[in-house]
Amino acid sequence: MGLILWAAPLSAILIMFLTKTTKAHHIISVLVSVIEVAVTWVLTYQVMVEGQIAYGFVGKLFYLDAFSIILLNLVVIVGMLAAIYNIGYLNHEKKNGEIDLKRIRLFYMLLYGFIFTMVFALTVNNMGLMWIAVEAITLASTFLVGFHNDKKAIEAAWKYVIICSVGIAIAMLGIVFLHISSLGINEGAGILDWTTLYDNADKLNGPVLRFAFIFILIGFGTKAGLAPMHTWLPDAHSQAPSSVSAMLSGVLLNTSLYPIIRTVSIVNKNMESSVFTGRLLIGIGLISLATAAIFIITQKDYKRLLAYSSIEHIGIITIAMGVFTPAAVFAGLFHMINHSFTKSMLFLTSGNILQKYGTREIGRVQSLIKVLPFSGTVFLIGLFAIGGTPPFSIFASEFSILISIFDNNNFILGVTIIGLLTLVFVGIVSTLFRMFYYNNREENVTSGETNKYGVAVIVIMLVIISITGLYMPEGIFNLMVDAQNVITGGI
Amino acid sequence: MRYIEYFLFQGIVLVMLAPLVNGIIGKIKAFSQKRQGPPFLQLYYDLHKLFKKQIVVSDVSTWIFKVTPMIVFTTALCAGMIVPVVTSFIPENFPGDIIFTIYLLALGRFFMMAGALDTGSTFGGMGSSREALISSLAEPSLLISVITVALISGTTSVSGMMLKMQTENTPLLQPVYVMLFLAILLVILMDTSRIPVDDPSTHLELTMVHEAMILEYSGRNLALMELGAAIKQLLLITLVVNLFLPNQLFIGTTGVALVVISLVMYIIKVIFVAVIIGLIEVSSVKFRFFSVPNIAALSLILSFLGFMQYFILGR
């Protein structure tokens, strides 16, 4: 069953290479993403029943437990919604003559390569293969970032590929040291498997393991957008086409945090306490949060602002993982889910705005709700949602994180976070609120939505994030508790 | 008695062998250009000719100019007495004599520079200033290499170091010694005015360093300067060869037969290093003068890396 998960995007690439019409591409894309979602839901049910799935060719190659199934769900669901959005987006671009058939085919092929590598990264047991998958994600998405082929896009793509490749190389050093730390344990084919490492965590070589953790944190943290390695993120997320931005921001950052959190579990089990990793994670998380807060206030480009907001939320998740009490970890997982949906929704909406107005500058967009009724409304609500307004889901998860921090007697940390979050909220709302006013400058844009499919998608996402903040079904709740137990080892 | 025998023997070996190295290097350069080149014994013929010629001395020069050739020759020969060439029996070794050797050579160099300035010609001043730069950059590298070997062998006397290195088999296959060997090789290139640094055969202002300093000497003085430089070159080569390419017959002084065999092996080793230097000369061009510090930096880095390898291996 799991192999279908891998085979579907690959076969999609192959079939798209062979077919010639845009309509066929759209149909295949949506079909494949729906198949992925269906298979993932079957696997989710299996995980809920059995606890974990592991099978494969050589040793336990394919591996899913509660934690990775949640992230996998996020990837495929956002992927499906983005695929539906793409139909309208690409059709509009084609109508305007900016893209032709071959470019659309290239776009879809790269997109499904991108999805395949993300799915692969989340479903392997071996940390070495996980590393290969994360590097492959970088390579697969470079041309997607630079898709528009103008000066800024190429600069963004170049920065993206160089910084992320260097970061991933540093992460490789960390994995080598991880391997060294496990040299004493006699394993045949189970070297570098997460399950083996986790079970034998107390026999691993402590100092080498900590050394490995630092490199892995910095290396994969580059890809996840933790400051000060975040410099590629605003450029890449703002210059990429909007559905790609949504996937980069919504799911890729989570996928890059995944190896870090796996290593955190191993190190904490080895050291029997979370002080070492906790300090590092909280420190880096706070720096990310502060950097994002400062830069958001001075932004002039709305997609860049959303990118900085991603950095901020990843910082919050990192802080939650650093605190490492069960409540904090649960809240962090919840925040991952909520951030994915909310941020993807905002990026898809911004894609609509970009298509209508043709500019990324905040100052040149005006009277948004009149011109784009649905997208404008969703954008307005989404802004407040990402800032942390009740009753939306981000509020629920941020609140839970803060409660767990205060429960842990980290008062100063909690107050600092509240201050920075306030700063971010002020920055976002005050900067973007201008887009809804009318400024008396004559811009000739016709009102009306351009992307019907996109509108449907973002409205669905808005409904999702409203519901998630208020109510969580029993099954999902149990799954998240299981995931939290996987990470914290049932402490 | 042993002392006199020893000094005579060592002195004769050094003075006789020193010009041969130049001859070998000259032949290699010629072969690479498909010429016959000067004969191996060319420098002997030159010295013989020079000793018969008349000395011309500028009348603005002082006693330094007259004294310099003798000092250069004497310091080179004295330093040569301390470094074991064929046998390890050194009557006058004392701890720290490697530093003494290096500083003797530095004394010779100082007088050479002072003598060149003394004549008042611009070539001399230019040569002196260039030589000052090159030698001040080359010396730290030499010292670090030598001190590393001293640390490894636990003694700072040259004969002690060489005795210790006898007990290593194939030192050139260990990273410490490879680095030091390459570092000292580069120092030899710099100190003995070889092609990457200095081109004595062209008498162009652009390319002269050593030659510019000895330009004013004539006759017997010139012969002594050339011989001194050749002995210094042989001395540095001996240092490299006896430290890093040891042979077992080096130990012990008994028996004429053993000494003769040891001498023959020594000559073979010197020829080997001379061939290496010749090949380096042939395959590189003279560097721009301000790129010479790059070579010195490379030598320094190599010797420092050798020192670090020793430090890491913790011997």
Added chain:
Amino acid sequence: MEKYLDILSILILVSSFALMANKRIKSYINTFRIQAVLISIAAGIMGAQSYAIEKRLDIIIVCVLIVILKVYYIPKMLHKTYADIEYKVGKDFFFNIPVLIFACFALVVFSYYCISDIQGIDKGQLNIQIVNSVSVVMIGILFMISRKKAIGMIVGFLVIENGLFVTTLFATQGMPFIVDMGIFIDMITGIMIMGIMVFRINDKFDSIDINDMKSLKG
């Protein structure tokens, strides 16, 4: 055999210093080729050793792959890329060479200091090889930072990968085979993508000086 590996590791470190000291693009591509030859010799020795003891073929296959890719194909591709784009003669690096060499040197000392602080690694053979290899990675990163032309960054990335490969080779006798293969495929794809990006940069910006790409700020 062990002695050859020691010498090879120190020669690889010296070659990365030599790489840093090169001023022109063609010469550092050639120095990279020399470094790749040294690494393939090291991999070959280790492969022969492991074949003799444990009858494992994987390191030998990896060694052959390195020879094909890094010694032959990648420098050829880099030379071709460089020949196809127009270049203006300009200073390629931010600081001058001796400063960079001393910075490399400080990195070697720093990595020695950090690694010797870890109690778990056994002393002797392993220690010196790991320090040399990690220093090569650090020098690769410094190389990337200090070059202004985009091709310099690609070569720096390749040096980082070289250093990582040597680290895994010396410390753990190579990673599991699948991981090694995956690393190779990743690296090749990465280099090709970077090469294509260099072409596009040259197209749009008319030079490969990365100082010209400063429009996205803040």
